[in-house]
Amino acid sequence: MRTSKAAVSAATPDMQALYAYMMTQQPVRSETPANTMRFPFNLRPMMAGWNTLFLNRETYKPDPQKTAEWNRGNYLVNGLGHCAACHSPRNALGAEKLGEAFLAGGTVDGWEAPALNGLSKAPKPWTEDDLFTYLRTGFSQRHGVAAGPMAAVVHELSTVPEADVRAMAVYLASLGSEVGGDAVEAPAATPAPVSSANGERIFNGACQACHSDGEGPTLFGVSPSMAVNSNVHSDSPDNLARVILHGIQNPATRDLGYMPAFRDSLSDRQIADLMAYLRGRFAPDKAAWTDVANAVTRARANPGTH
Structure with a gap:
């Protein structure tokens, strides 16, 4: 970084101090990592063909019919x-x-x-x-x-x-209304009997204190209702398995608080039972998941980067 003496003299005392500190640091030596992409993705010229097929080069144009x-x-x-x-x-x-x-x-x-x-x-x-x-x-x-x-x-x-x-x-x-017509407010989920009594015991002991649907104290930030949780109503159990196993250690904003991870305190079988209970209890209009055990295994083995 090159900075003229006149610019340094005109800077604030804090900026001068920062500049002086930066000038005392040793330069960092690093090399660009080698390309480890496998064939055929390591062939850069192939991007020209992909771009021809799929790259959108159009400049955005406002829709005059919209606000x-x-x-x-x-x-x-x-x-x-x-x-x-x-x-x-x-x-x-x-x-x-x-x-x-x-x-x-x-x-x-x-x-x-x-x-x-x-x-x-x-x-x-x-x-x-x-x-x-x-x-x-x-x-x-x-x-x-x-x-x-x-x-x-x-x-x-x-x-x-x-x-x-x-x-x-x-x-x-x-x-929301452009595919399949206007959305209709879904009725609130009502309790439905499920076969997983073990899942209910786990929910009452480990989850209900925070997920009390507004009927209890707010702990660790907010108290989300499971009845409106999109992950419980999804066709796939993957997101719910990941959240239960790995928690939410880095919430989106500070006021949300965090959710603890249960990967070290609950077994795969216990988490699968809990998920089956949540699905039957809070999404009774949805079909039961058929691959819960595999979803838990995948989520535990591959926690991802988030």
Whole structure:
């Protein structure tokens, strides 16, 4: 780094002190790691063919039929935010699928990234206010807490202008009725008998104190309701298995608090029983998961990076 003497003299005392400190440090020597990608992905010229097939080179153009706020949200979600990178499925060559599959859900680092359009499995439809609160704070009373890769996204969104987060919420809320018609408020889940009595005992002993649906104290931040938790209502048990096993050690925002990990205190069988109970108790209108045990095994063996 080169800085003129005049610039240093004009700087504040704090900046002068920082500059003096930096000049006393030894330079860092490092080498660029070798490319370890396997054939055929290590052949850079092949990217030209992929780009020809899939790279979108179009410049964003506002929709004149939509509001300025909606267009701003569209630009942020699909441009700077590139939300489809996680929330859209991909084809055999790794390109994001378009059409009705766009923002219809995907997988990243072992986590299910749920659909953001009308194919969402959320028990209650996402409203503009729900989305704004969730994206800004990492928690929605009607949907639950951000976890996994989404927690890191919310952490960054908590620092951007509220107007931009609101614009994203406006755009995303508009997608809920574009596939499959207007969303209808789902009735609240009611207790349903399940075969896993062991799962119920585990829930009462390890989970109910925090997940009391507003009927108990707020511990470690918020008290999310399991009845509206998207992971419980999902077609896949993977996210729920990951959250139970590994907890939420780095919440999206400080006020959320954390969720402890149960990987060292519960066996795979106990976690599978707990998940079966949660599914039957809080999502009685959904079919029972058939691969819970495998989901727990996968989540324990591959904790991922989030």
